[in-house]
Amino acid sequence: MSIKDVVSISYGDWEAVACARLGGNVIALRHKGADVFVPLTDEAQLDVNPYLQGSPILFPANRTNFAKFTFEGNDYTLPLNEDWSQCHIHGFVHTRPFTLVEHKENEVTMKLVYDKIDEGFPFMCEVWVTYTLDERGFTQSYVIKNIDTRNLPVVFCMHSTFVEPEEFILPISLRQERIDGRATGKYVLLGPKEKRYVTGSPSKGVNVDGYYLASGRETQIGDYLYSVSEQFDHWILYNGLGKSGFLCIEPQAGMVNGLNYAAPEGHRVLEPGKTIDFSATVSYNKR
Numbered sequence: 001m002s003i004k005d006v007v008s009i010s011y012g013d014w015e016a017v018a019c020a021r022l023g024g025n026v027i028a029l030r031h032k033g034a035d036v037f038v039p040l041t042d043e044a045q046l047d048v049n050p051y052l053q054g055s056p057i058l059f060p061a062n063r064t065n066f067a068k069f070t071f072e073g074n075d076y077t078l079p080l081n082e083d084w085s086q087c088h089i090h091g092f093v094h095t096r097p098f099t100l101v102e103h104k105e106n107e108v109t110m111k112l113v114y115d116k117i118d119e120g121f122p123f124m125c126e127v128w129v130t131y132t133l134d135e136r137g138f139t140q141s142y143v144i145k146n147i148d149t150r151n152l153p154v155v156f157c158m159h160s161t162f163v164e165p166e167e168f169i170l171p172i173s174l175r176q177e178r179i180d181g182r183a184t185g186k187y188v189l190l191g192p193k194e195k196r197y198v199t200g201s202p203s204k205g206v207n208v209d210g211y212y213l214a215s216g217r218e219t220q221i222g223d224y225l226y227s228v229s230e231q232f233d234h235w236i237l238y239n240g241l242g243k244s245g246f247l248c249i250e251p252q253a254g255m256v257n258g259l260n261y262a263a264p265e266g267h268r269v270l271e272p273g274k275t276i277d278f279s280a281t282v283s284y285n286k287r
Contacts, residue, residue, distance in 0.1 A: 002042055013107040014285075022046070023131045024110045027054040029138055031284055035239025036138075036224060038161045038246045051159045052246060055140065056094040057129065059159035060121060061149060062211075062236065062256045063087040065182045067120070069259035071153050079118035085181030085283065087257075090159070093127055093139035106133045124148040125270075137283035138225075144278075146270040154268040155254035156278055160202060164204055164247045170197045172212035172235055174270075176256055183256040187213060197237075198219065203247045208239040211256045219249055223283035226251075231268075231278050251280060254282035 040053035065087035078088035
């Protein structure tokens with residue numbers, strides 16, 4: 001791995017590598033020497049797609065239609081950074097350098113003070129991330145704290161990019177409708193292919209792509225179980241048409257385009273001085 005400024009943690013058969021400078025991302029996760037997440041091995045990969053290595057932090061998450069939203073009577077305009085859908089996509093946190101707070105043999109903690117007021121999301125907050133390896137496996141823990149004097153809208157997600165498994169199982173109940181890449185705010189019934197996601201579906205050779213309402217918080221990804229905390233109420237799927245060697249299974253708190261829908265379904269509202277916690281654990285669970 002040629003990435004600079006990384007820190008490594010390990011426990012038993014597990015090892016992980018994180019980089020505070022690159023958005024606090026965990027850029028490698030391995031179990032018994034095999035990659036679980038698609039690793040970032042060269043920073044040039046970020047120029048091709050900054051979301052498909054490790055588990056980048058998305059905040060404010062996913063797509064905001066036409067890069068505009070209204071919150072508590074005020075209108076905001078985000079950078080329009082996905083031309084084909086006319087959306088803002090994936091927020092700013094994954095591009096910001098974090099500060100390394102603590103590094104132990106099996107755990108690392110990093111912190112970002114987000115105080116940018118010139119990017120259409122002028123809310124001050126802290127984002128803390130802790131990665132831990134222990135007998136359970138690999139745990140991602142996140143805390144967002146509102147350090148502003150006004151309320152903070154929160155739509156949060158991890159773009160967790162797993163090495164593509166032979167099969168996955170995802171607990172979903174409805175699909176969030178989209179037209180031309182933009183979420184409409186409506187939910188529709190699952191199609192036949194999506195119903196197979198619930199009981200067991202291949203990823204290789206299958207185009208897996210959609211926004212879904214969660215019906216549970218544990219997904220089986222090959223030999224690994226991905227368990228997420230109760231704040232996550234949606235799952236996002238993407239696998240590059242099933243031809244790219246990865247499967248993104250992204251737990252999300254709030255809807256896609258959630259900044260434009262009412263709380264708490266669309267987004268959470270965090271009052272000044274308050275915090276909100278998220279967590280997810282990857283564990284070995286060979287079936």
